[in-house]
């Protein structure tokens with residue numbers, strides 16, 4: 001199951017820009033690439049550096065710490081399918097933008 005959480009319009013990056021977003025305990029990085037929005041965890045899966053300030057080429061973000069690259073759409077490294085950063089779907093409906101986040105584990109399943 002997923003949760004659908006609205007992102008306030010004022011927190012959405014303009015075309016060509018990026019923005020940090022915190023939802024609950026998640027620190028996310030939003031990118032607007034030529035009008036298309038992408039949302040990923042703002043934490044590199046290698047050693048946790050922020051990806052928000054990485055070098056962006058098209059929709060490939062390169063971590064500034066050690067240079068790993070991730071596709072903003074899938075979160076995967078190019079040509080690698082089993083290692084990457086979490087990427088979250090966005091749903092734009094009637095001018096409102098929602099991010100789809102996985103449900104939190106319940107207390108019973110977390111124990």
Ligand code: FES
Pocket residue numbers: 044045046047048049063064065066067068
């Ligand atoms: S922390 Fe991102 S490549 Fe090492």
